[in-house]
Amino acid sequence: VSSTPATPRVERIPAGEGAIWVGEGLLRDASRYLVSPSGRFLLVSPASARSASDPIRKALGSAVLLDFEIEDGEAAKSLANVEKISEAALAAGLRRDDAFVAVGGGVATDVTGFAAAILLRGVAWNAVPTTTAGMADAAIGGKTAVNHPRGKNLLGAFHPPRAVLSDPVCLATLPDRDYRAGLVEAYKAAWVADPELSSRASESLSAVLERDGAALVALLAGAARVKIGIVETDPRDAGRRHLLNFGHTLGHALEGAVPWGTLRHGEAVAWGIAAALEISKRRAGLSEQDAAAIRRTLSRLGPFPQPERDPKKLAPLLALDKKATAAGTAGVLLEEIGRARVEPSVPIPEWLDAAAIMSLS
């Protein structure tokens, strides 16, 4: 199903009561894919996503009840913006059977999804991610959230979109650094759960880096299928879903050790994976051959900026992890490419050792 075809095609991945659609040229036919019980839509997107939102606007025509422009950037992922969206939606006459459409990066989909979760105790929404990070990860799985001055994603809800439309055409103008960082999450999905996808995605890496549509559709559909498969066994993030956090335990610490935005999330995860590979070799029997194959892919997705490795800076951040206990901090370890498991507590010194020696070459 996921081999790379010569002509564009559309992949449909069932996701709970909805579906994820991946394909070139989806946006022109958005009215076929977007879901609203009433047939009315509330569009929310930043100005920067205009090349993606314009075809949707055109496809939906008079079904657009509200066309709301939100700010861009992590600071916009706030409860204040949820209030602005709520006010605009209620002023426009929002009813329970209407649906939102969020077009943009992770900020647009997270904020809009959360507004949809709490307005009238929950209305339907659709996600149209316009970044590799959004298509591979953020828009899939039903987690919505905003930031709080005390930390990221501290206020949120589980509220899956009814439809996700991932059209690689949106990626044409994405800056190279964002494009590559976001892909780390797609490859990560393959590595934790799908050996065949890992192999195919490794072979198509050059085409993916050249933004080849068919190669992207195959990779992003495969990653979405892995993520949905895992999420549906654990929607509330109580167990198996943690597998998706491969690379995230140290990754979050690396991201937090430098001023916000210095390191892209995907870049921090790439380094976090490099560290997790070291621990996986010692604790989970991962072969050096598999570890080297992953490092090779990560280094071709990069080069990524060097992270903070100072144990004095990383140790307190690791101890702050949501899953930290006195015995250590949970991590996801790889047994082989395509098979991961959760290690309930890896002592912090082991993370720091891995951070000292991790490498992407």
Place this chain on the structure above:
Amino acid sequence: VSSTPATPRVERIPAGEGAIWVGEGLLRDASRYLVSPSGRFLLVSPASARSASDPIRKALGSAVLLDFEIEDGEAAKSLANVEKISEAALAAGLRRDDAFVAVGGGVATDVTGFAAAILLRGVAWNAVPTTTAGMADAAIGGKTAVNHPRGKNLLGAFHPPRAVLSDPVCLATLPDRDYRAGLVEAYKAAWVADPELSSRASESLSAVLERDGAALVALLAGAARVKIGIVETDPRDAGRRHLLNFGHTLGHALEGAVPWGTLRHGEAVAWGIAAALEISKRRAGLSEQDAAAIRRTLSRLGPFPQPERDPKKLAPLLALDKKATAAGTAGVLLEEIGRARVEPSVPIPEWLDAAAIMSLS
């Protein structure tokens, strides 16, 4: 199970993953009933609920991670207060396995329940209602919400408490008007779904009005059992749950037709029931005998202030109802005491006629 015993007792009503406890003297043993996966609690209550929160504070002792005082009154049911609770909870070190305890009226339980719903994408909470309205209705069924300048309960979530503790001892100091208005919802629950409870509750009305503990436990446990029974067949309020809105279609219009607070919610519902009885006689075959029995009980729960009956004022409010369509506004009709059904659209003129002739004597 629900006959009135001579000695105090505790009733347990299973409710999803949690339970509703109704009994005299529960609060002293709160630590036996309140649920927290971590064993730590965040207490949220207004100063006015101190006679209920003090025994809980004492029972929980050092397990109280945060003791947060919120304002009282409908204006406190705001997103701003959810933010204040969130900030205090995060500052206190809230973790995913901690639990809130809301002690107070509908405002305290609605705001706290909603904060619990969105903090860290959902943490456990417990409700300790201190009013008849809270014990009979607001704290049961998982609806949480705050108001928005554009309307009541417009932002919220379905997030059932793990435990509800209804201790009639809390009601000793409740002002008589609030006490009586809140009881309307308890009787309403009996009338829509439980003929035997209706009959027992009618017989015990004098004892209930005298705030007799055993009579209250029997009535409130019965009402909770009816509500949970209905909610569990329709948790997201898509069908059968509408039965609980008996008296609410016109009730909401009556409440909105006068300055906020002029008419208690339960008082408006009492009048709304009186109107629904008239429509039920015409459309649902309700006997005048059953209608008269309900009017008798309502008149003994009152006297309630006369509502607005001017069709020019009520018509636009009825048309604004969330369930309004071009054909009319949905209503709940009674076929006989203990059996109700949803009528998808009752023309607005019929509501106005009923409002003109409705009576509570």
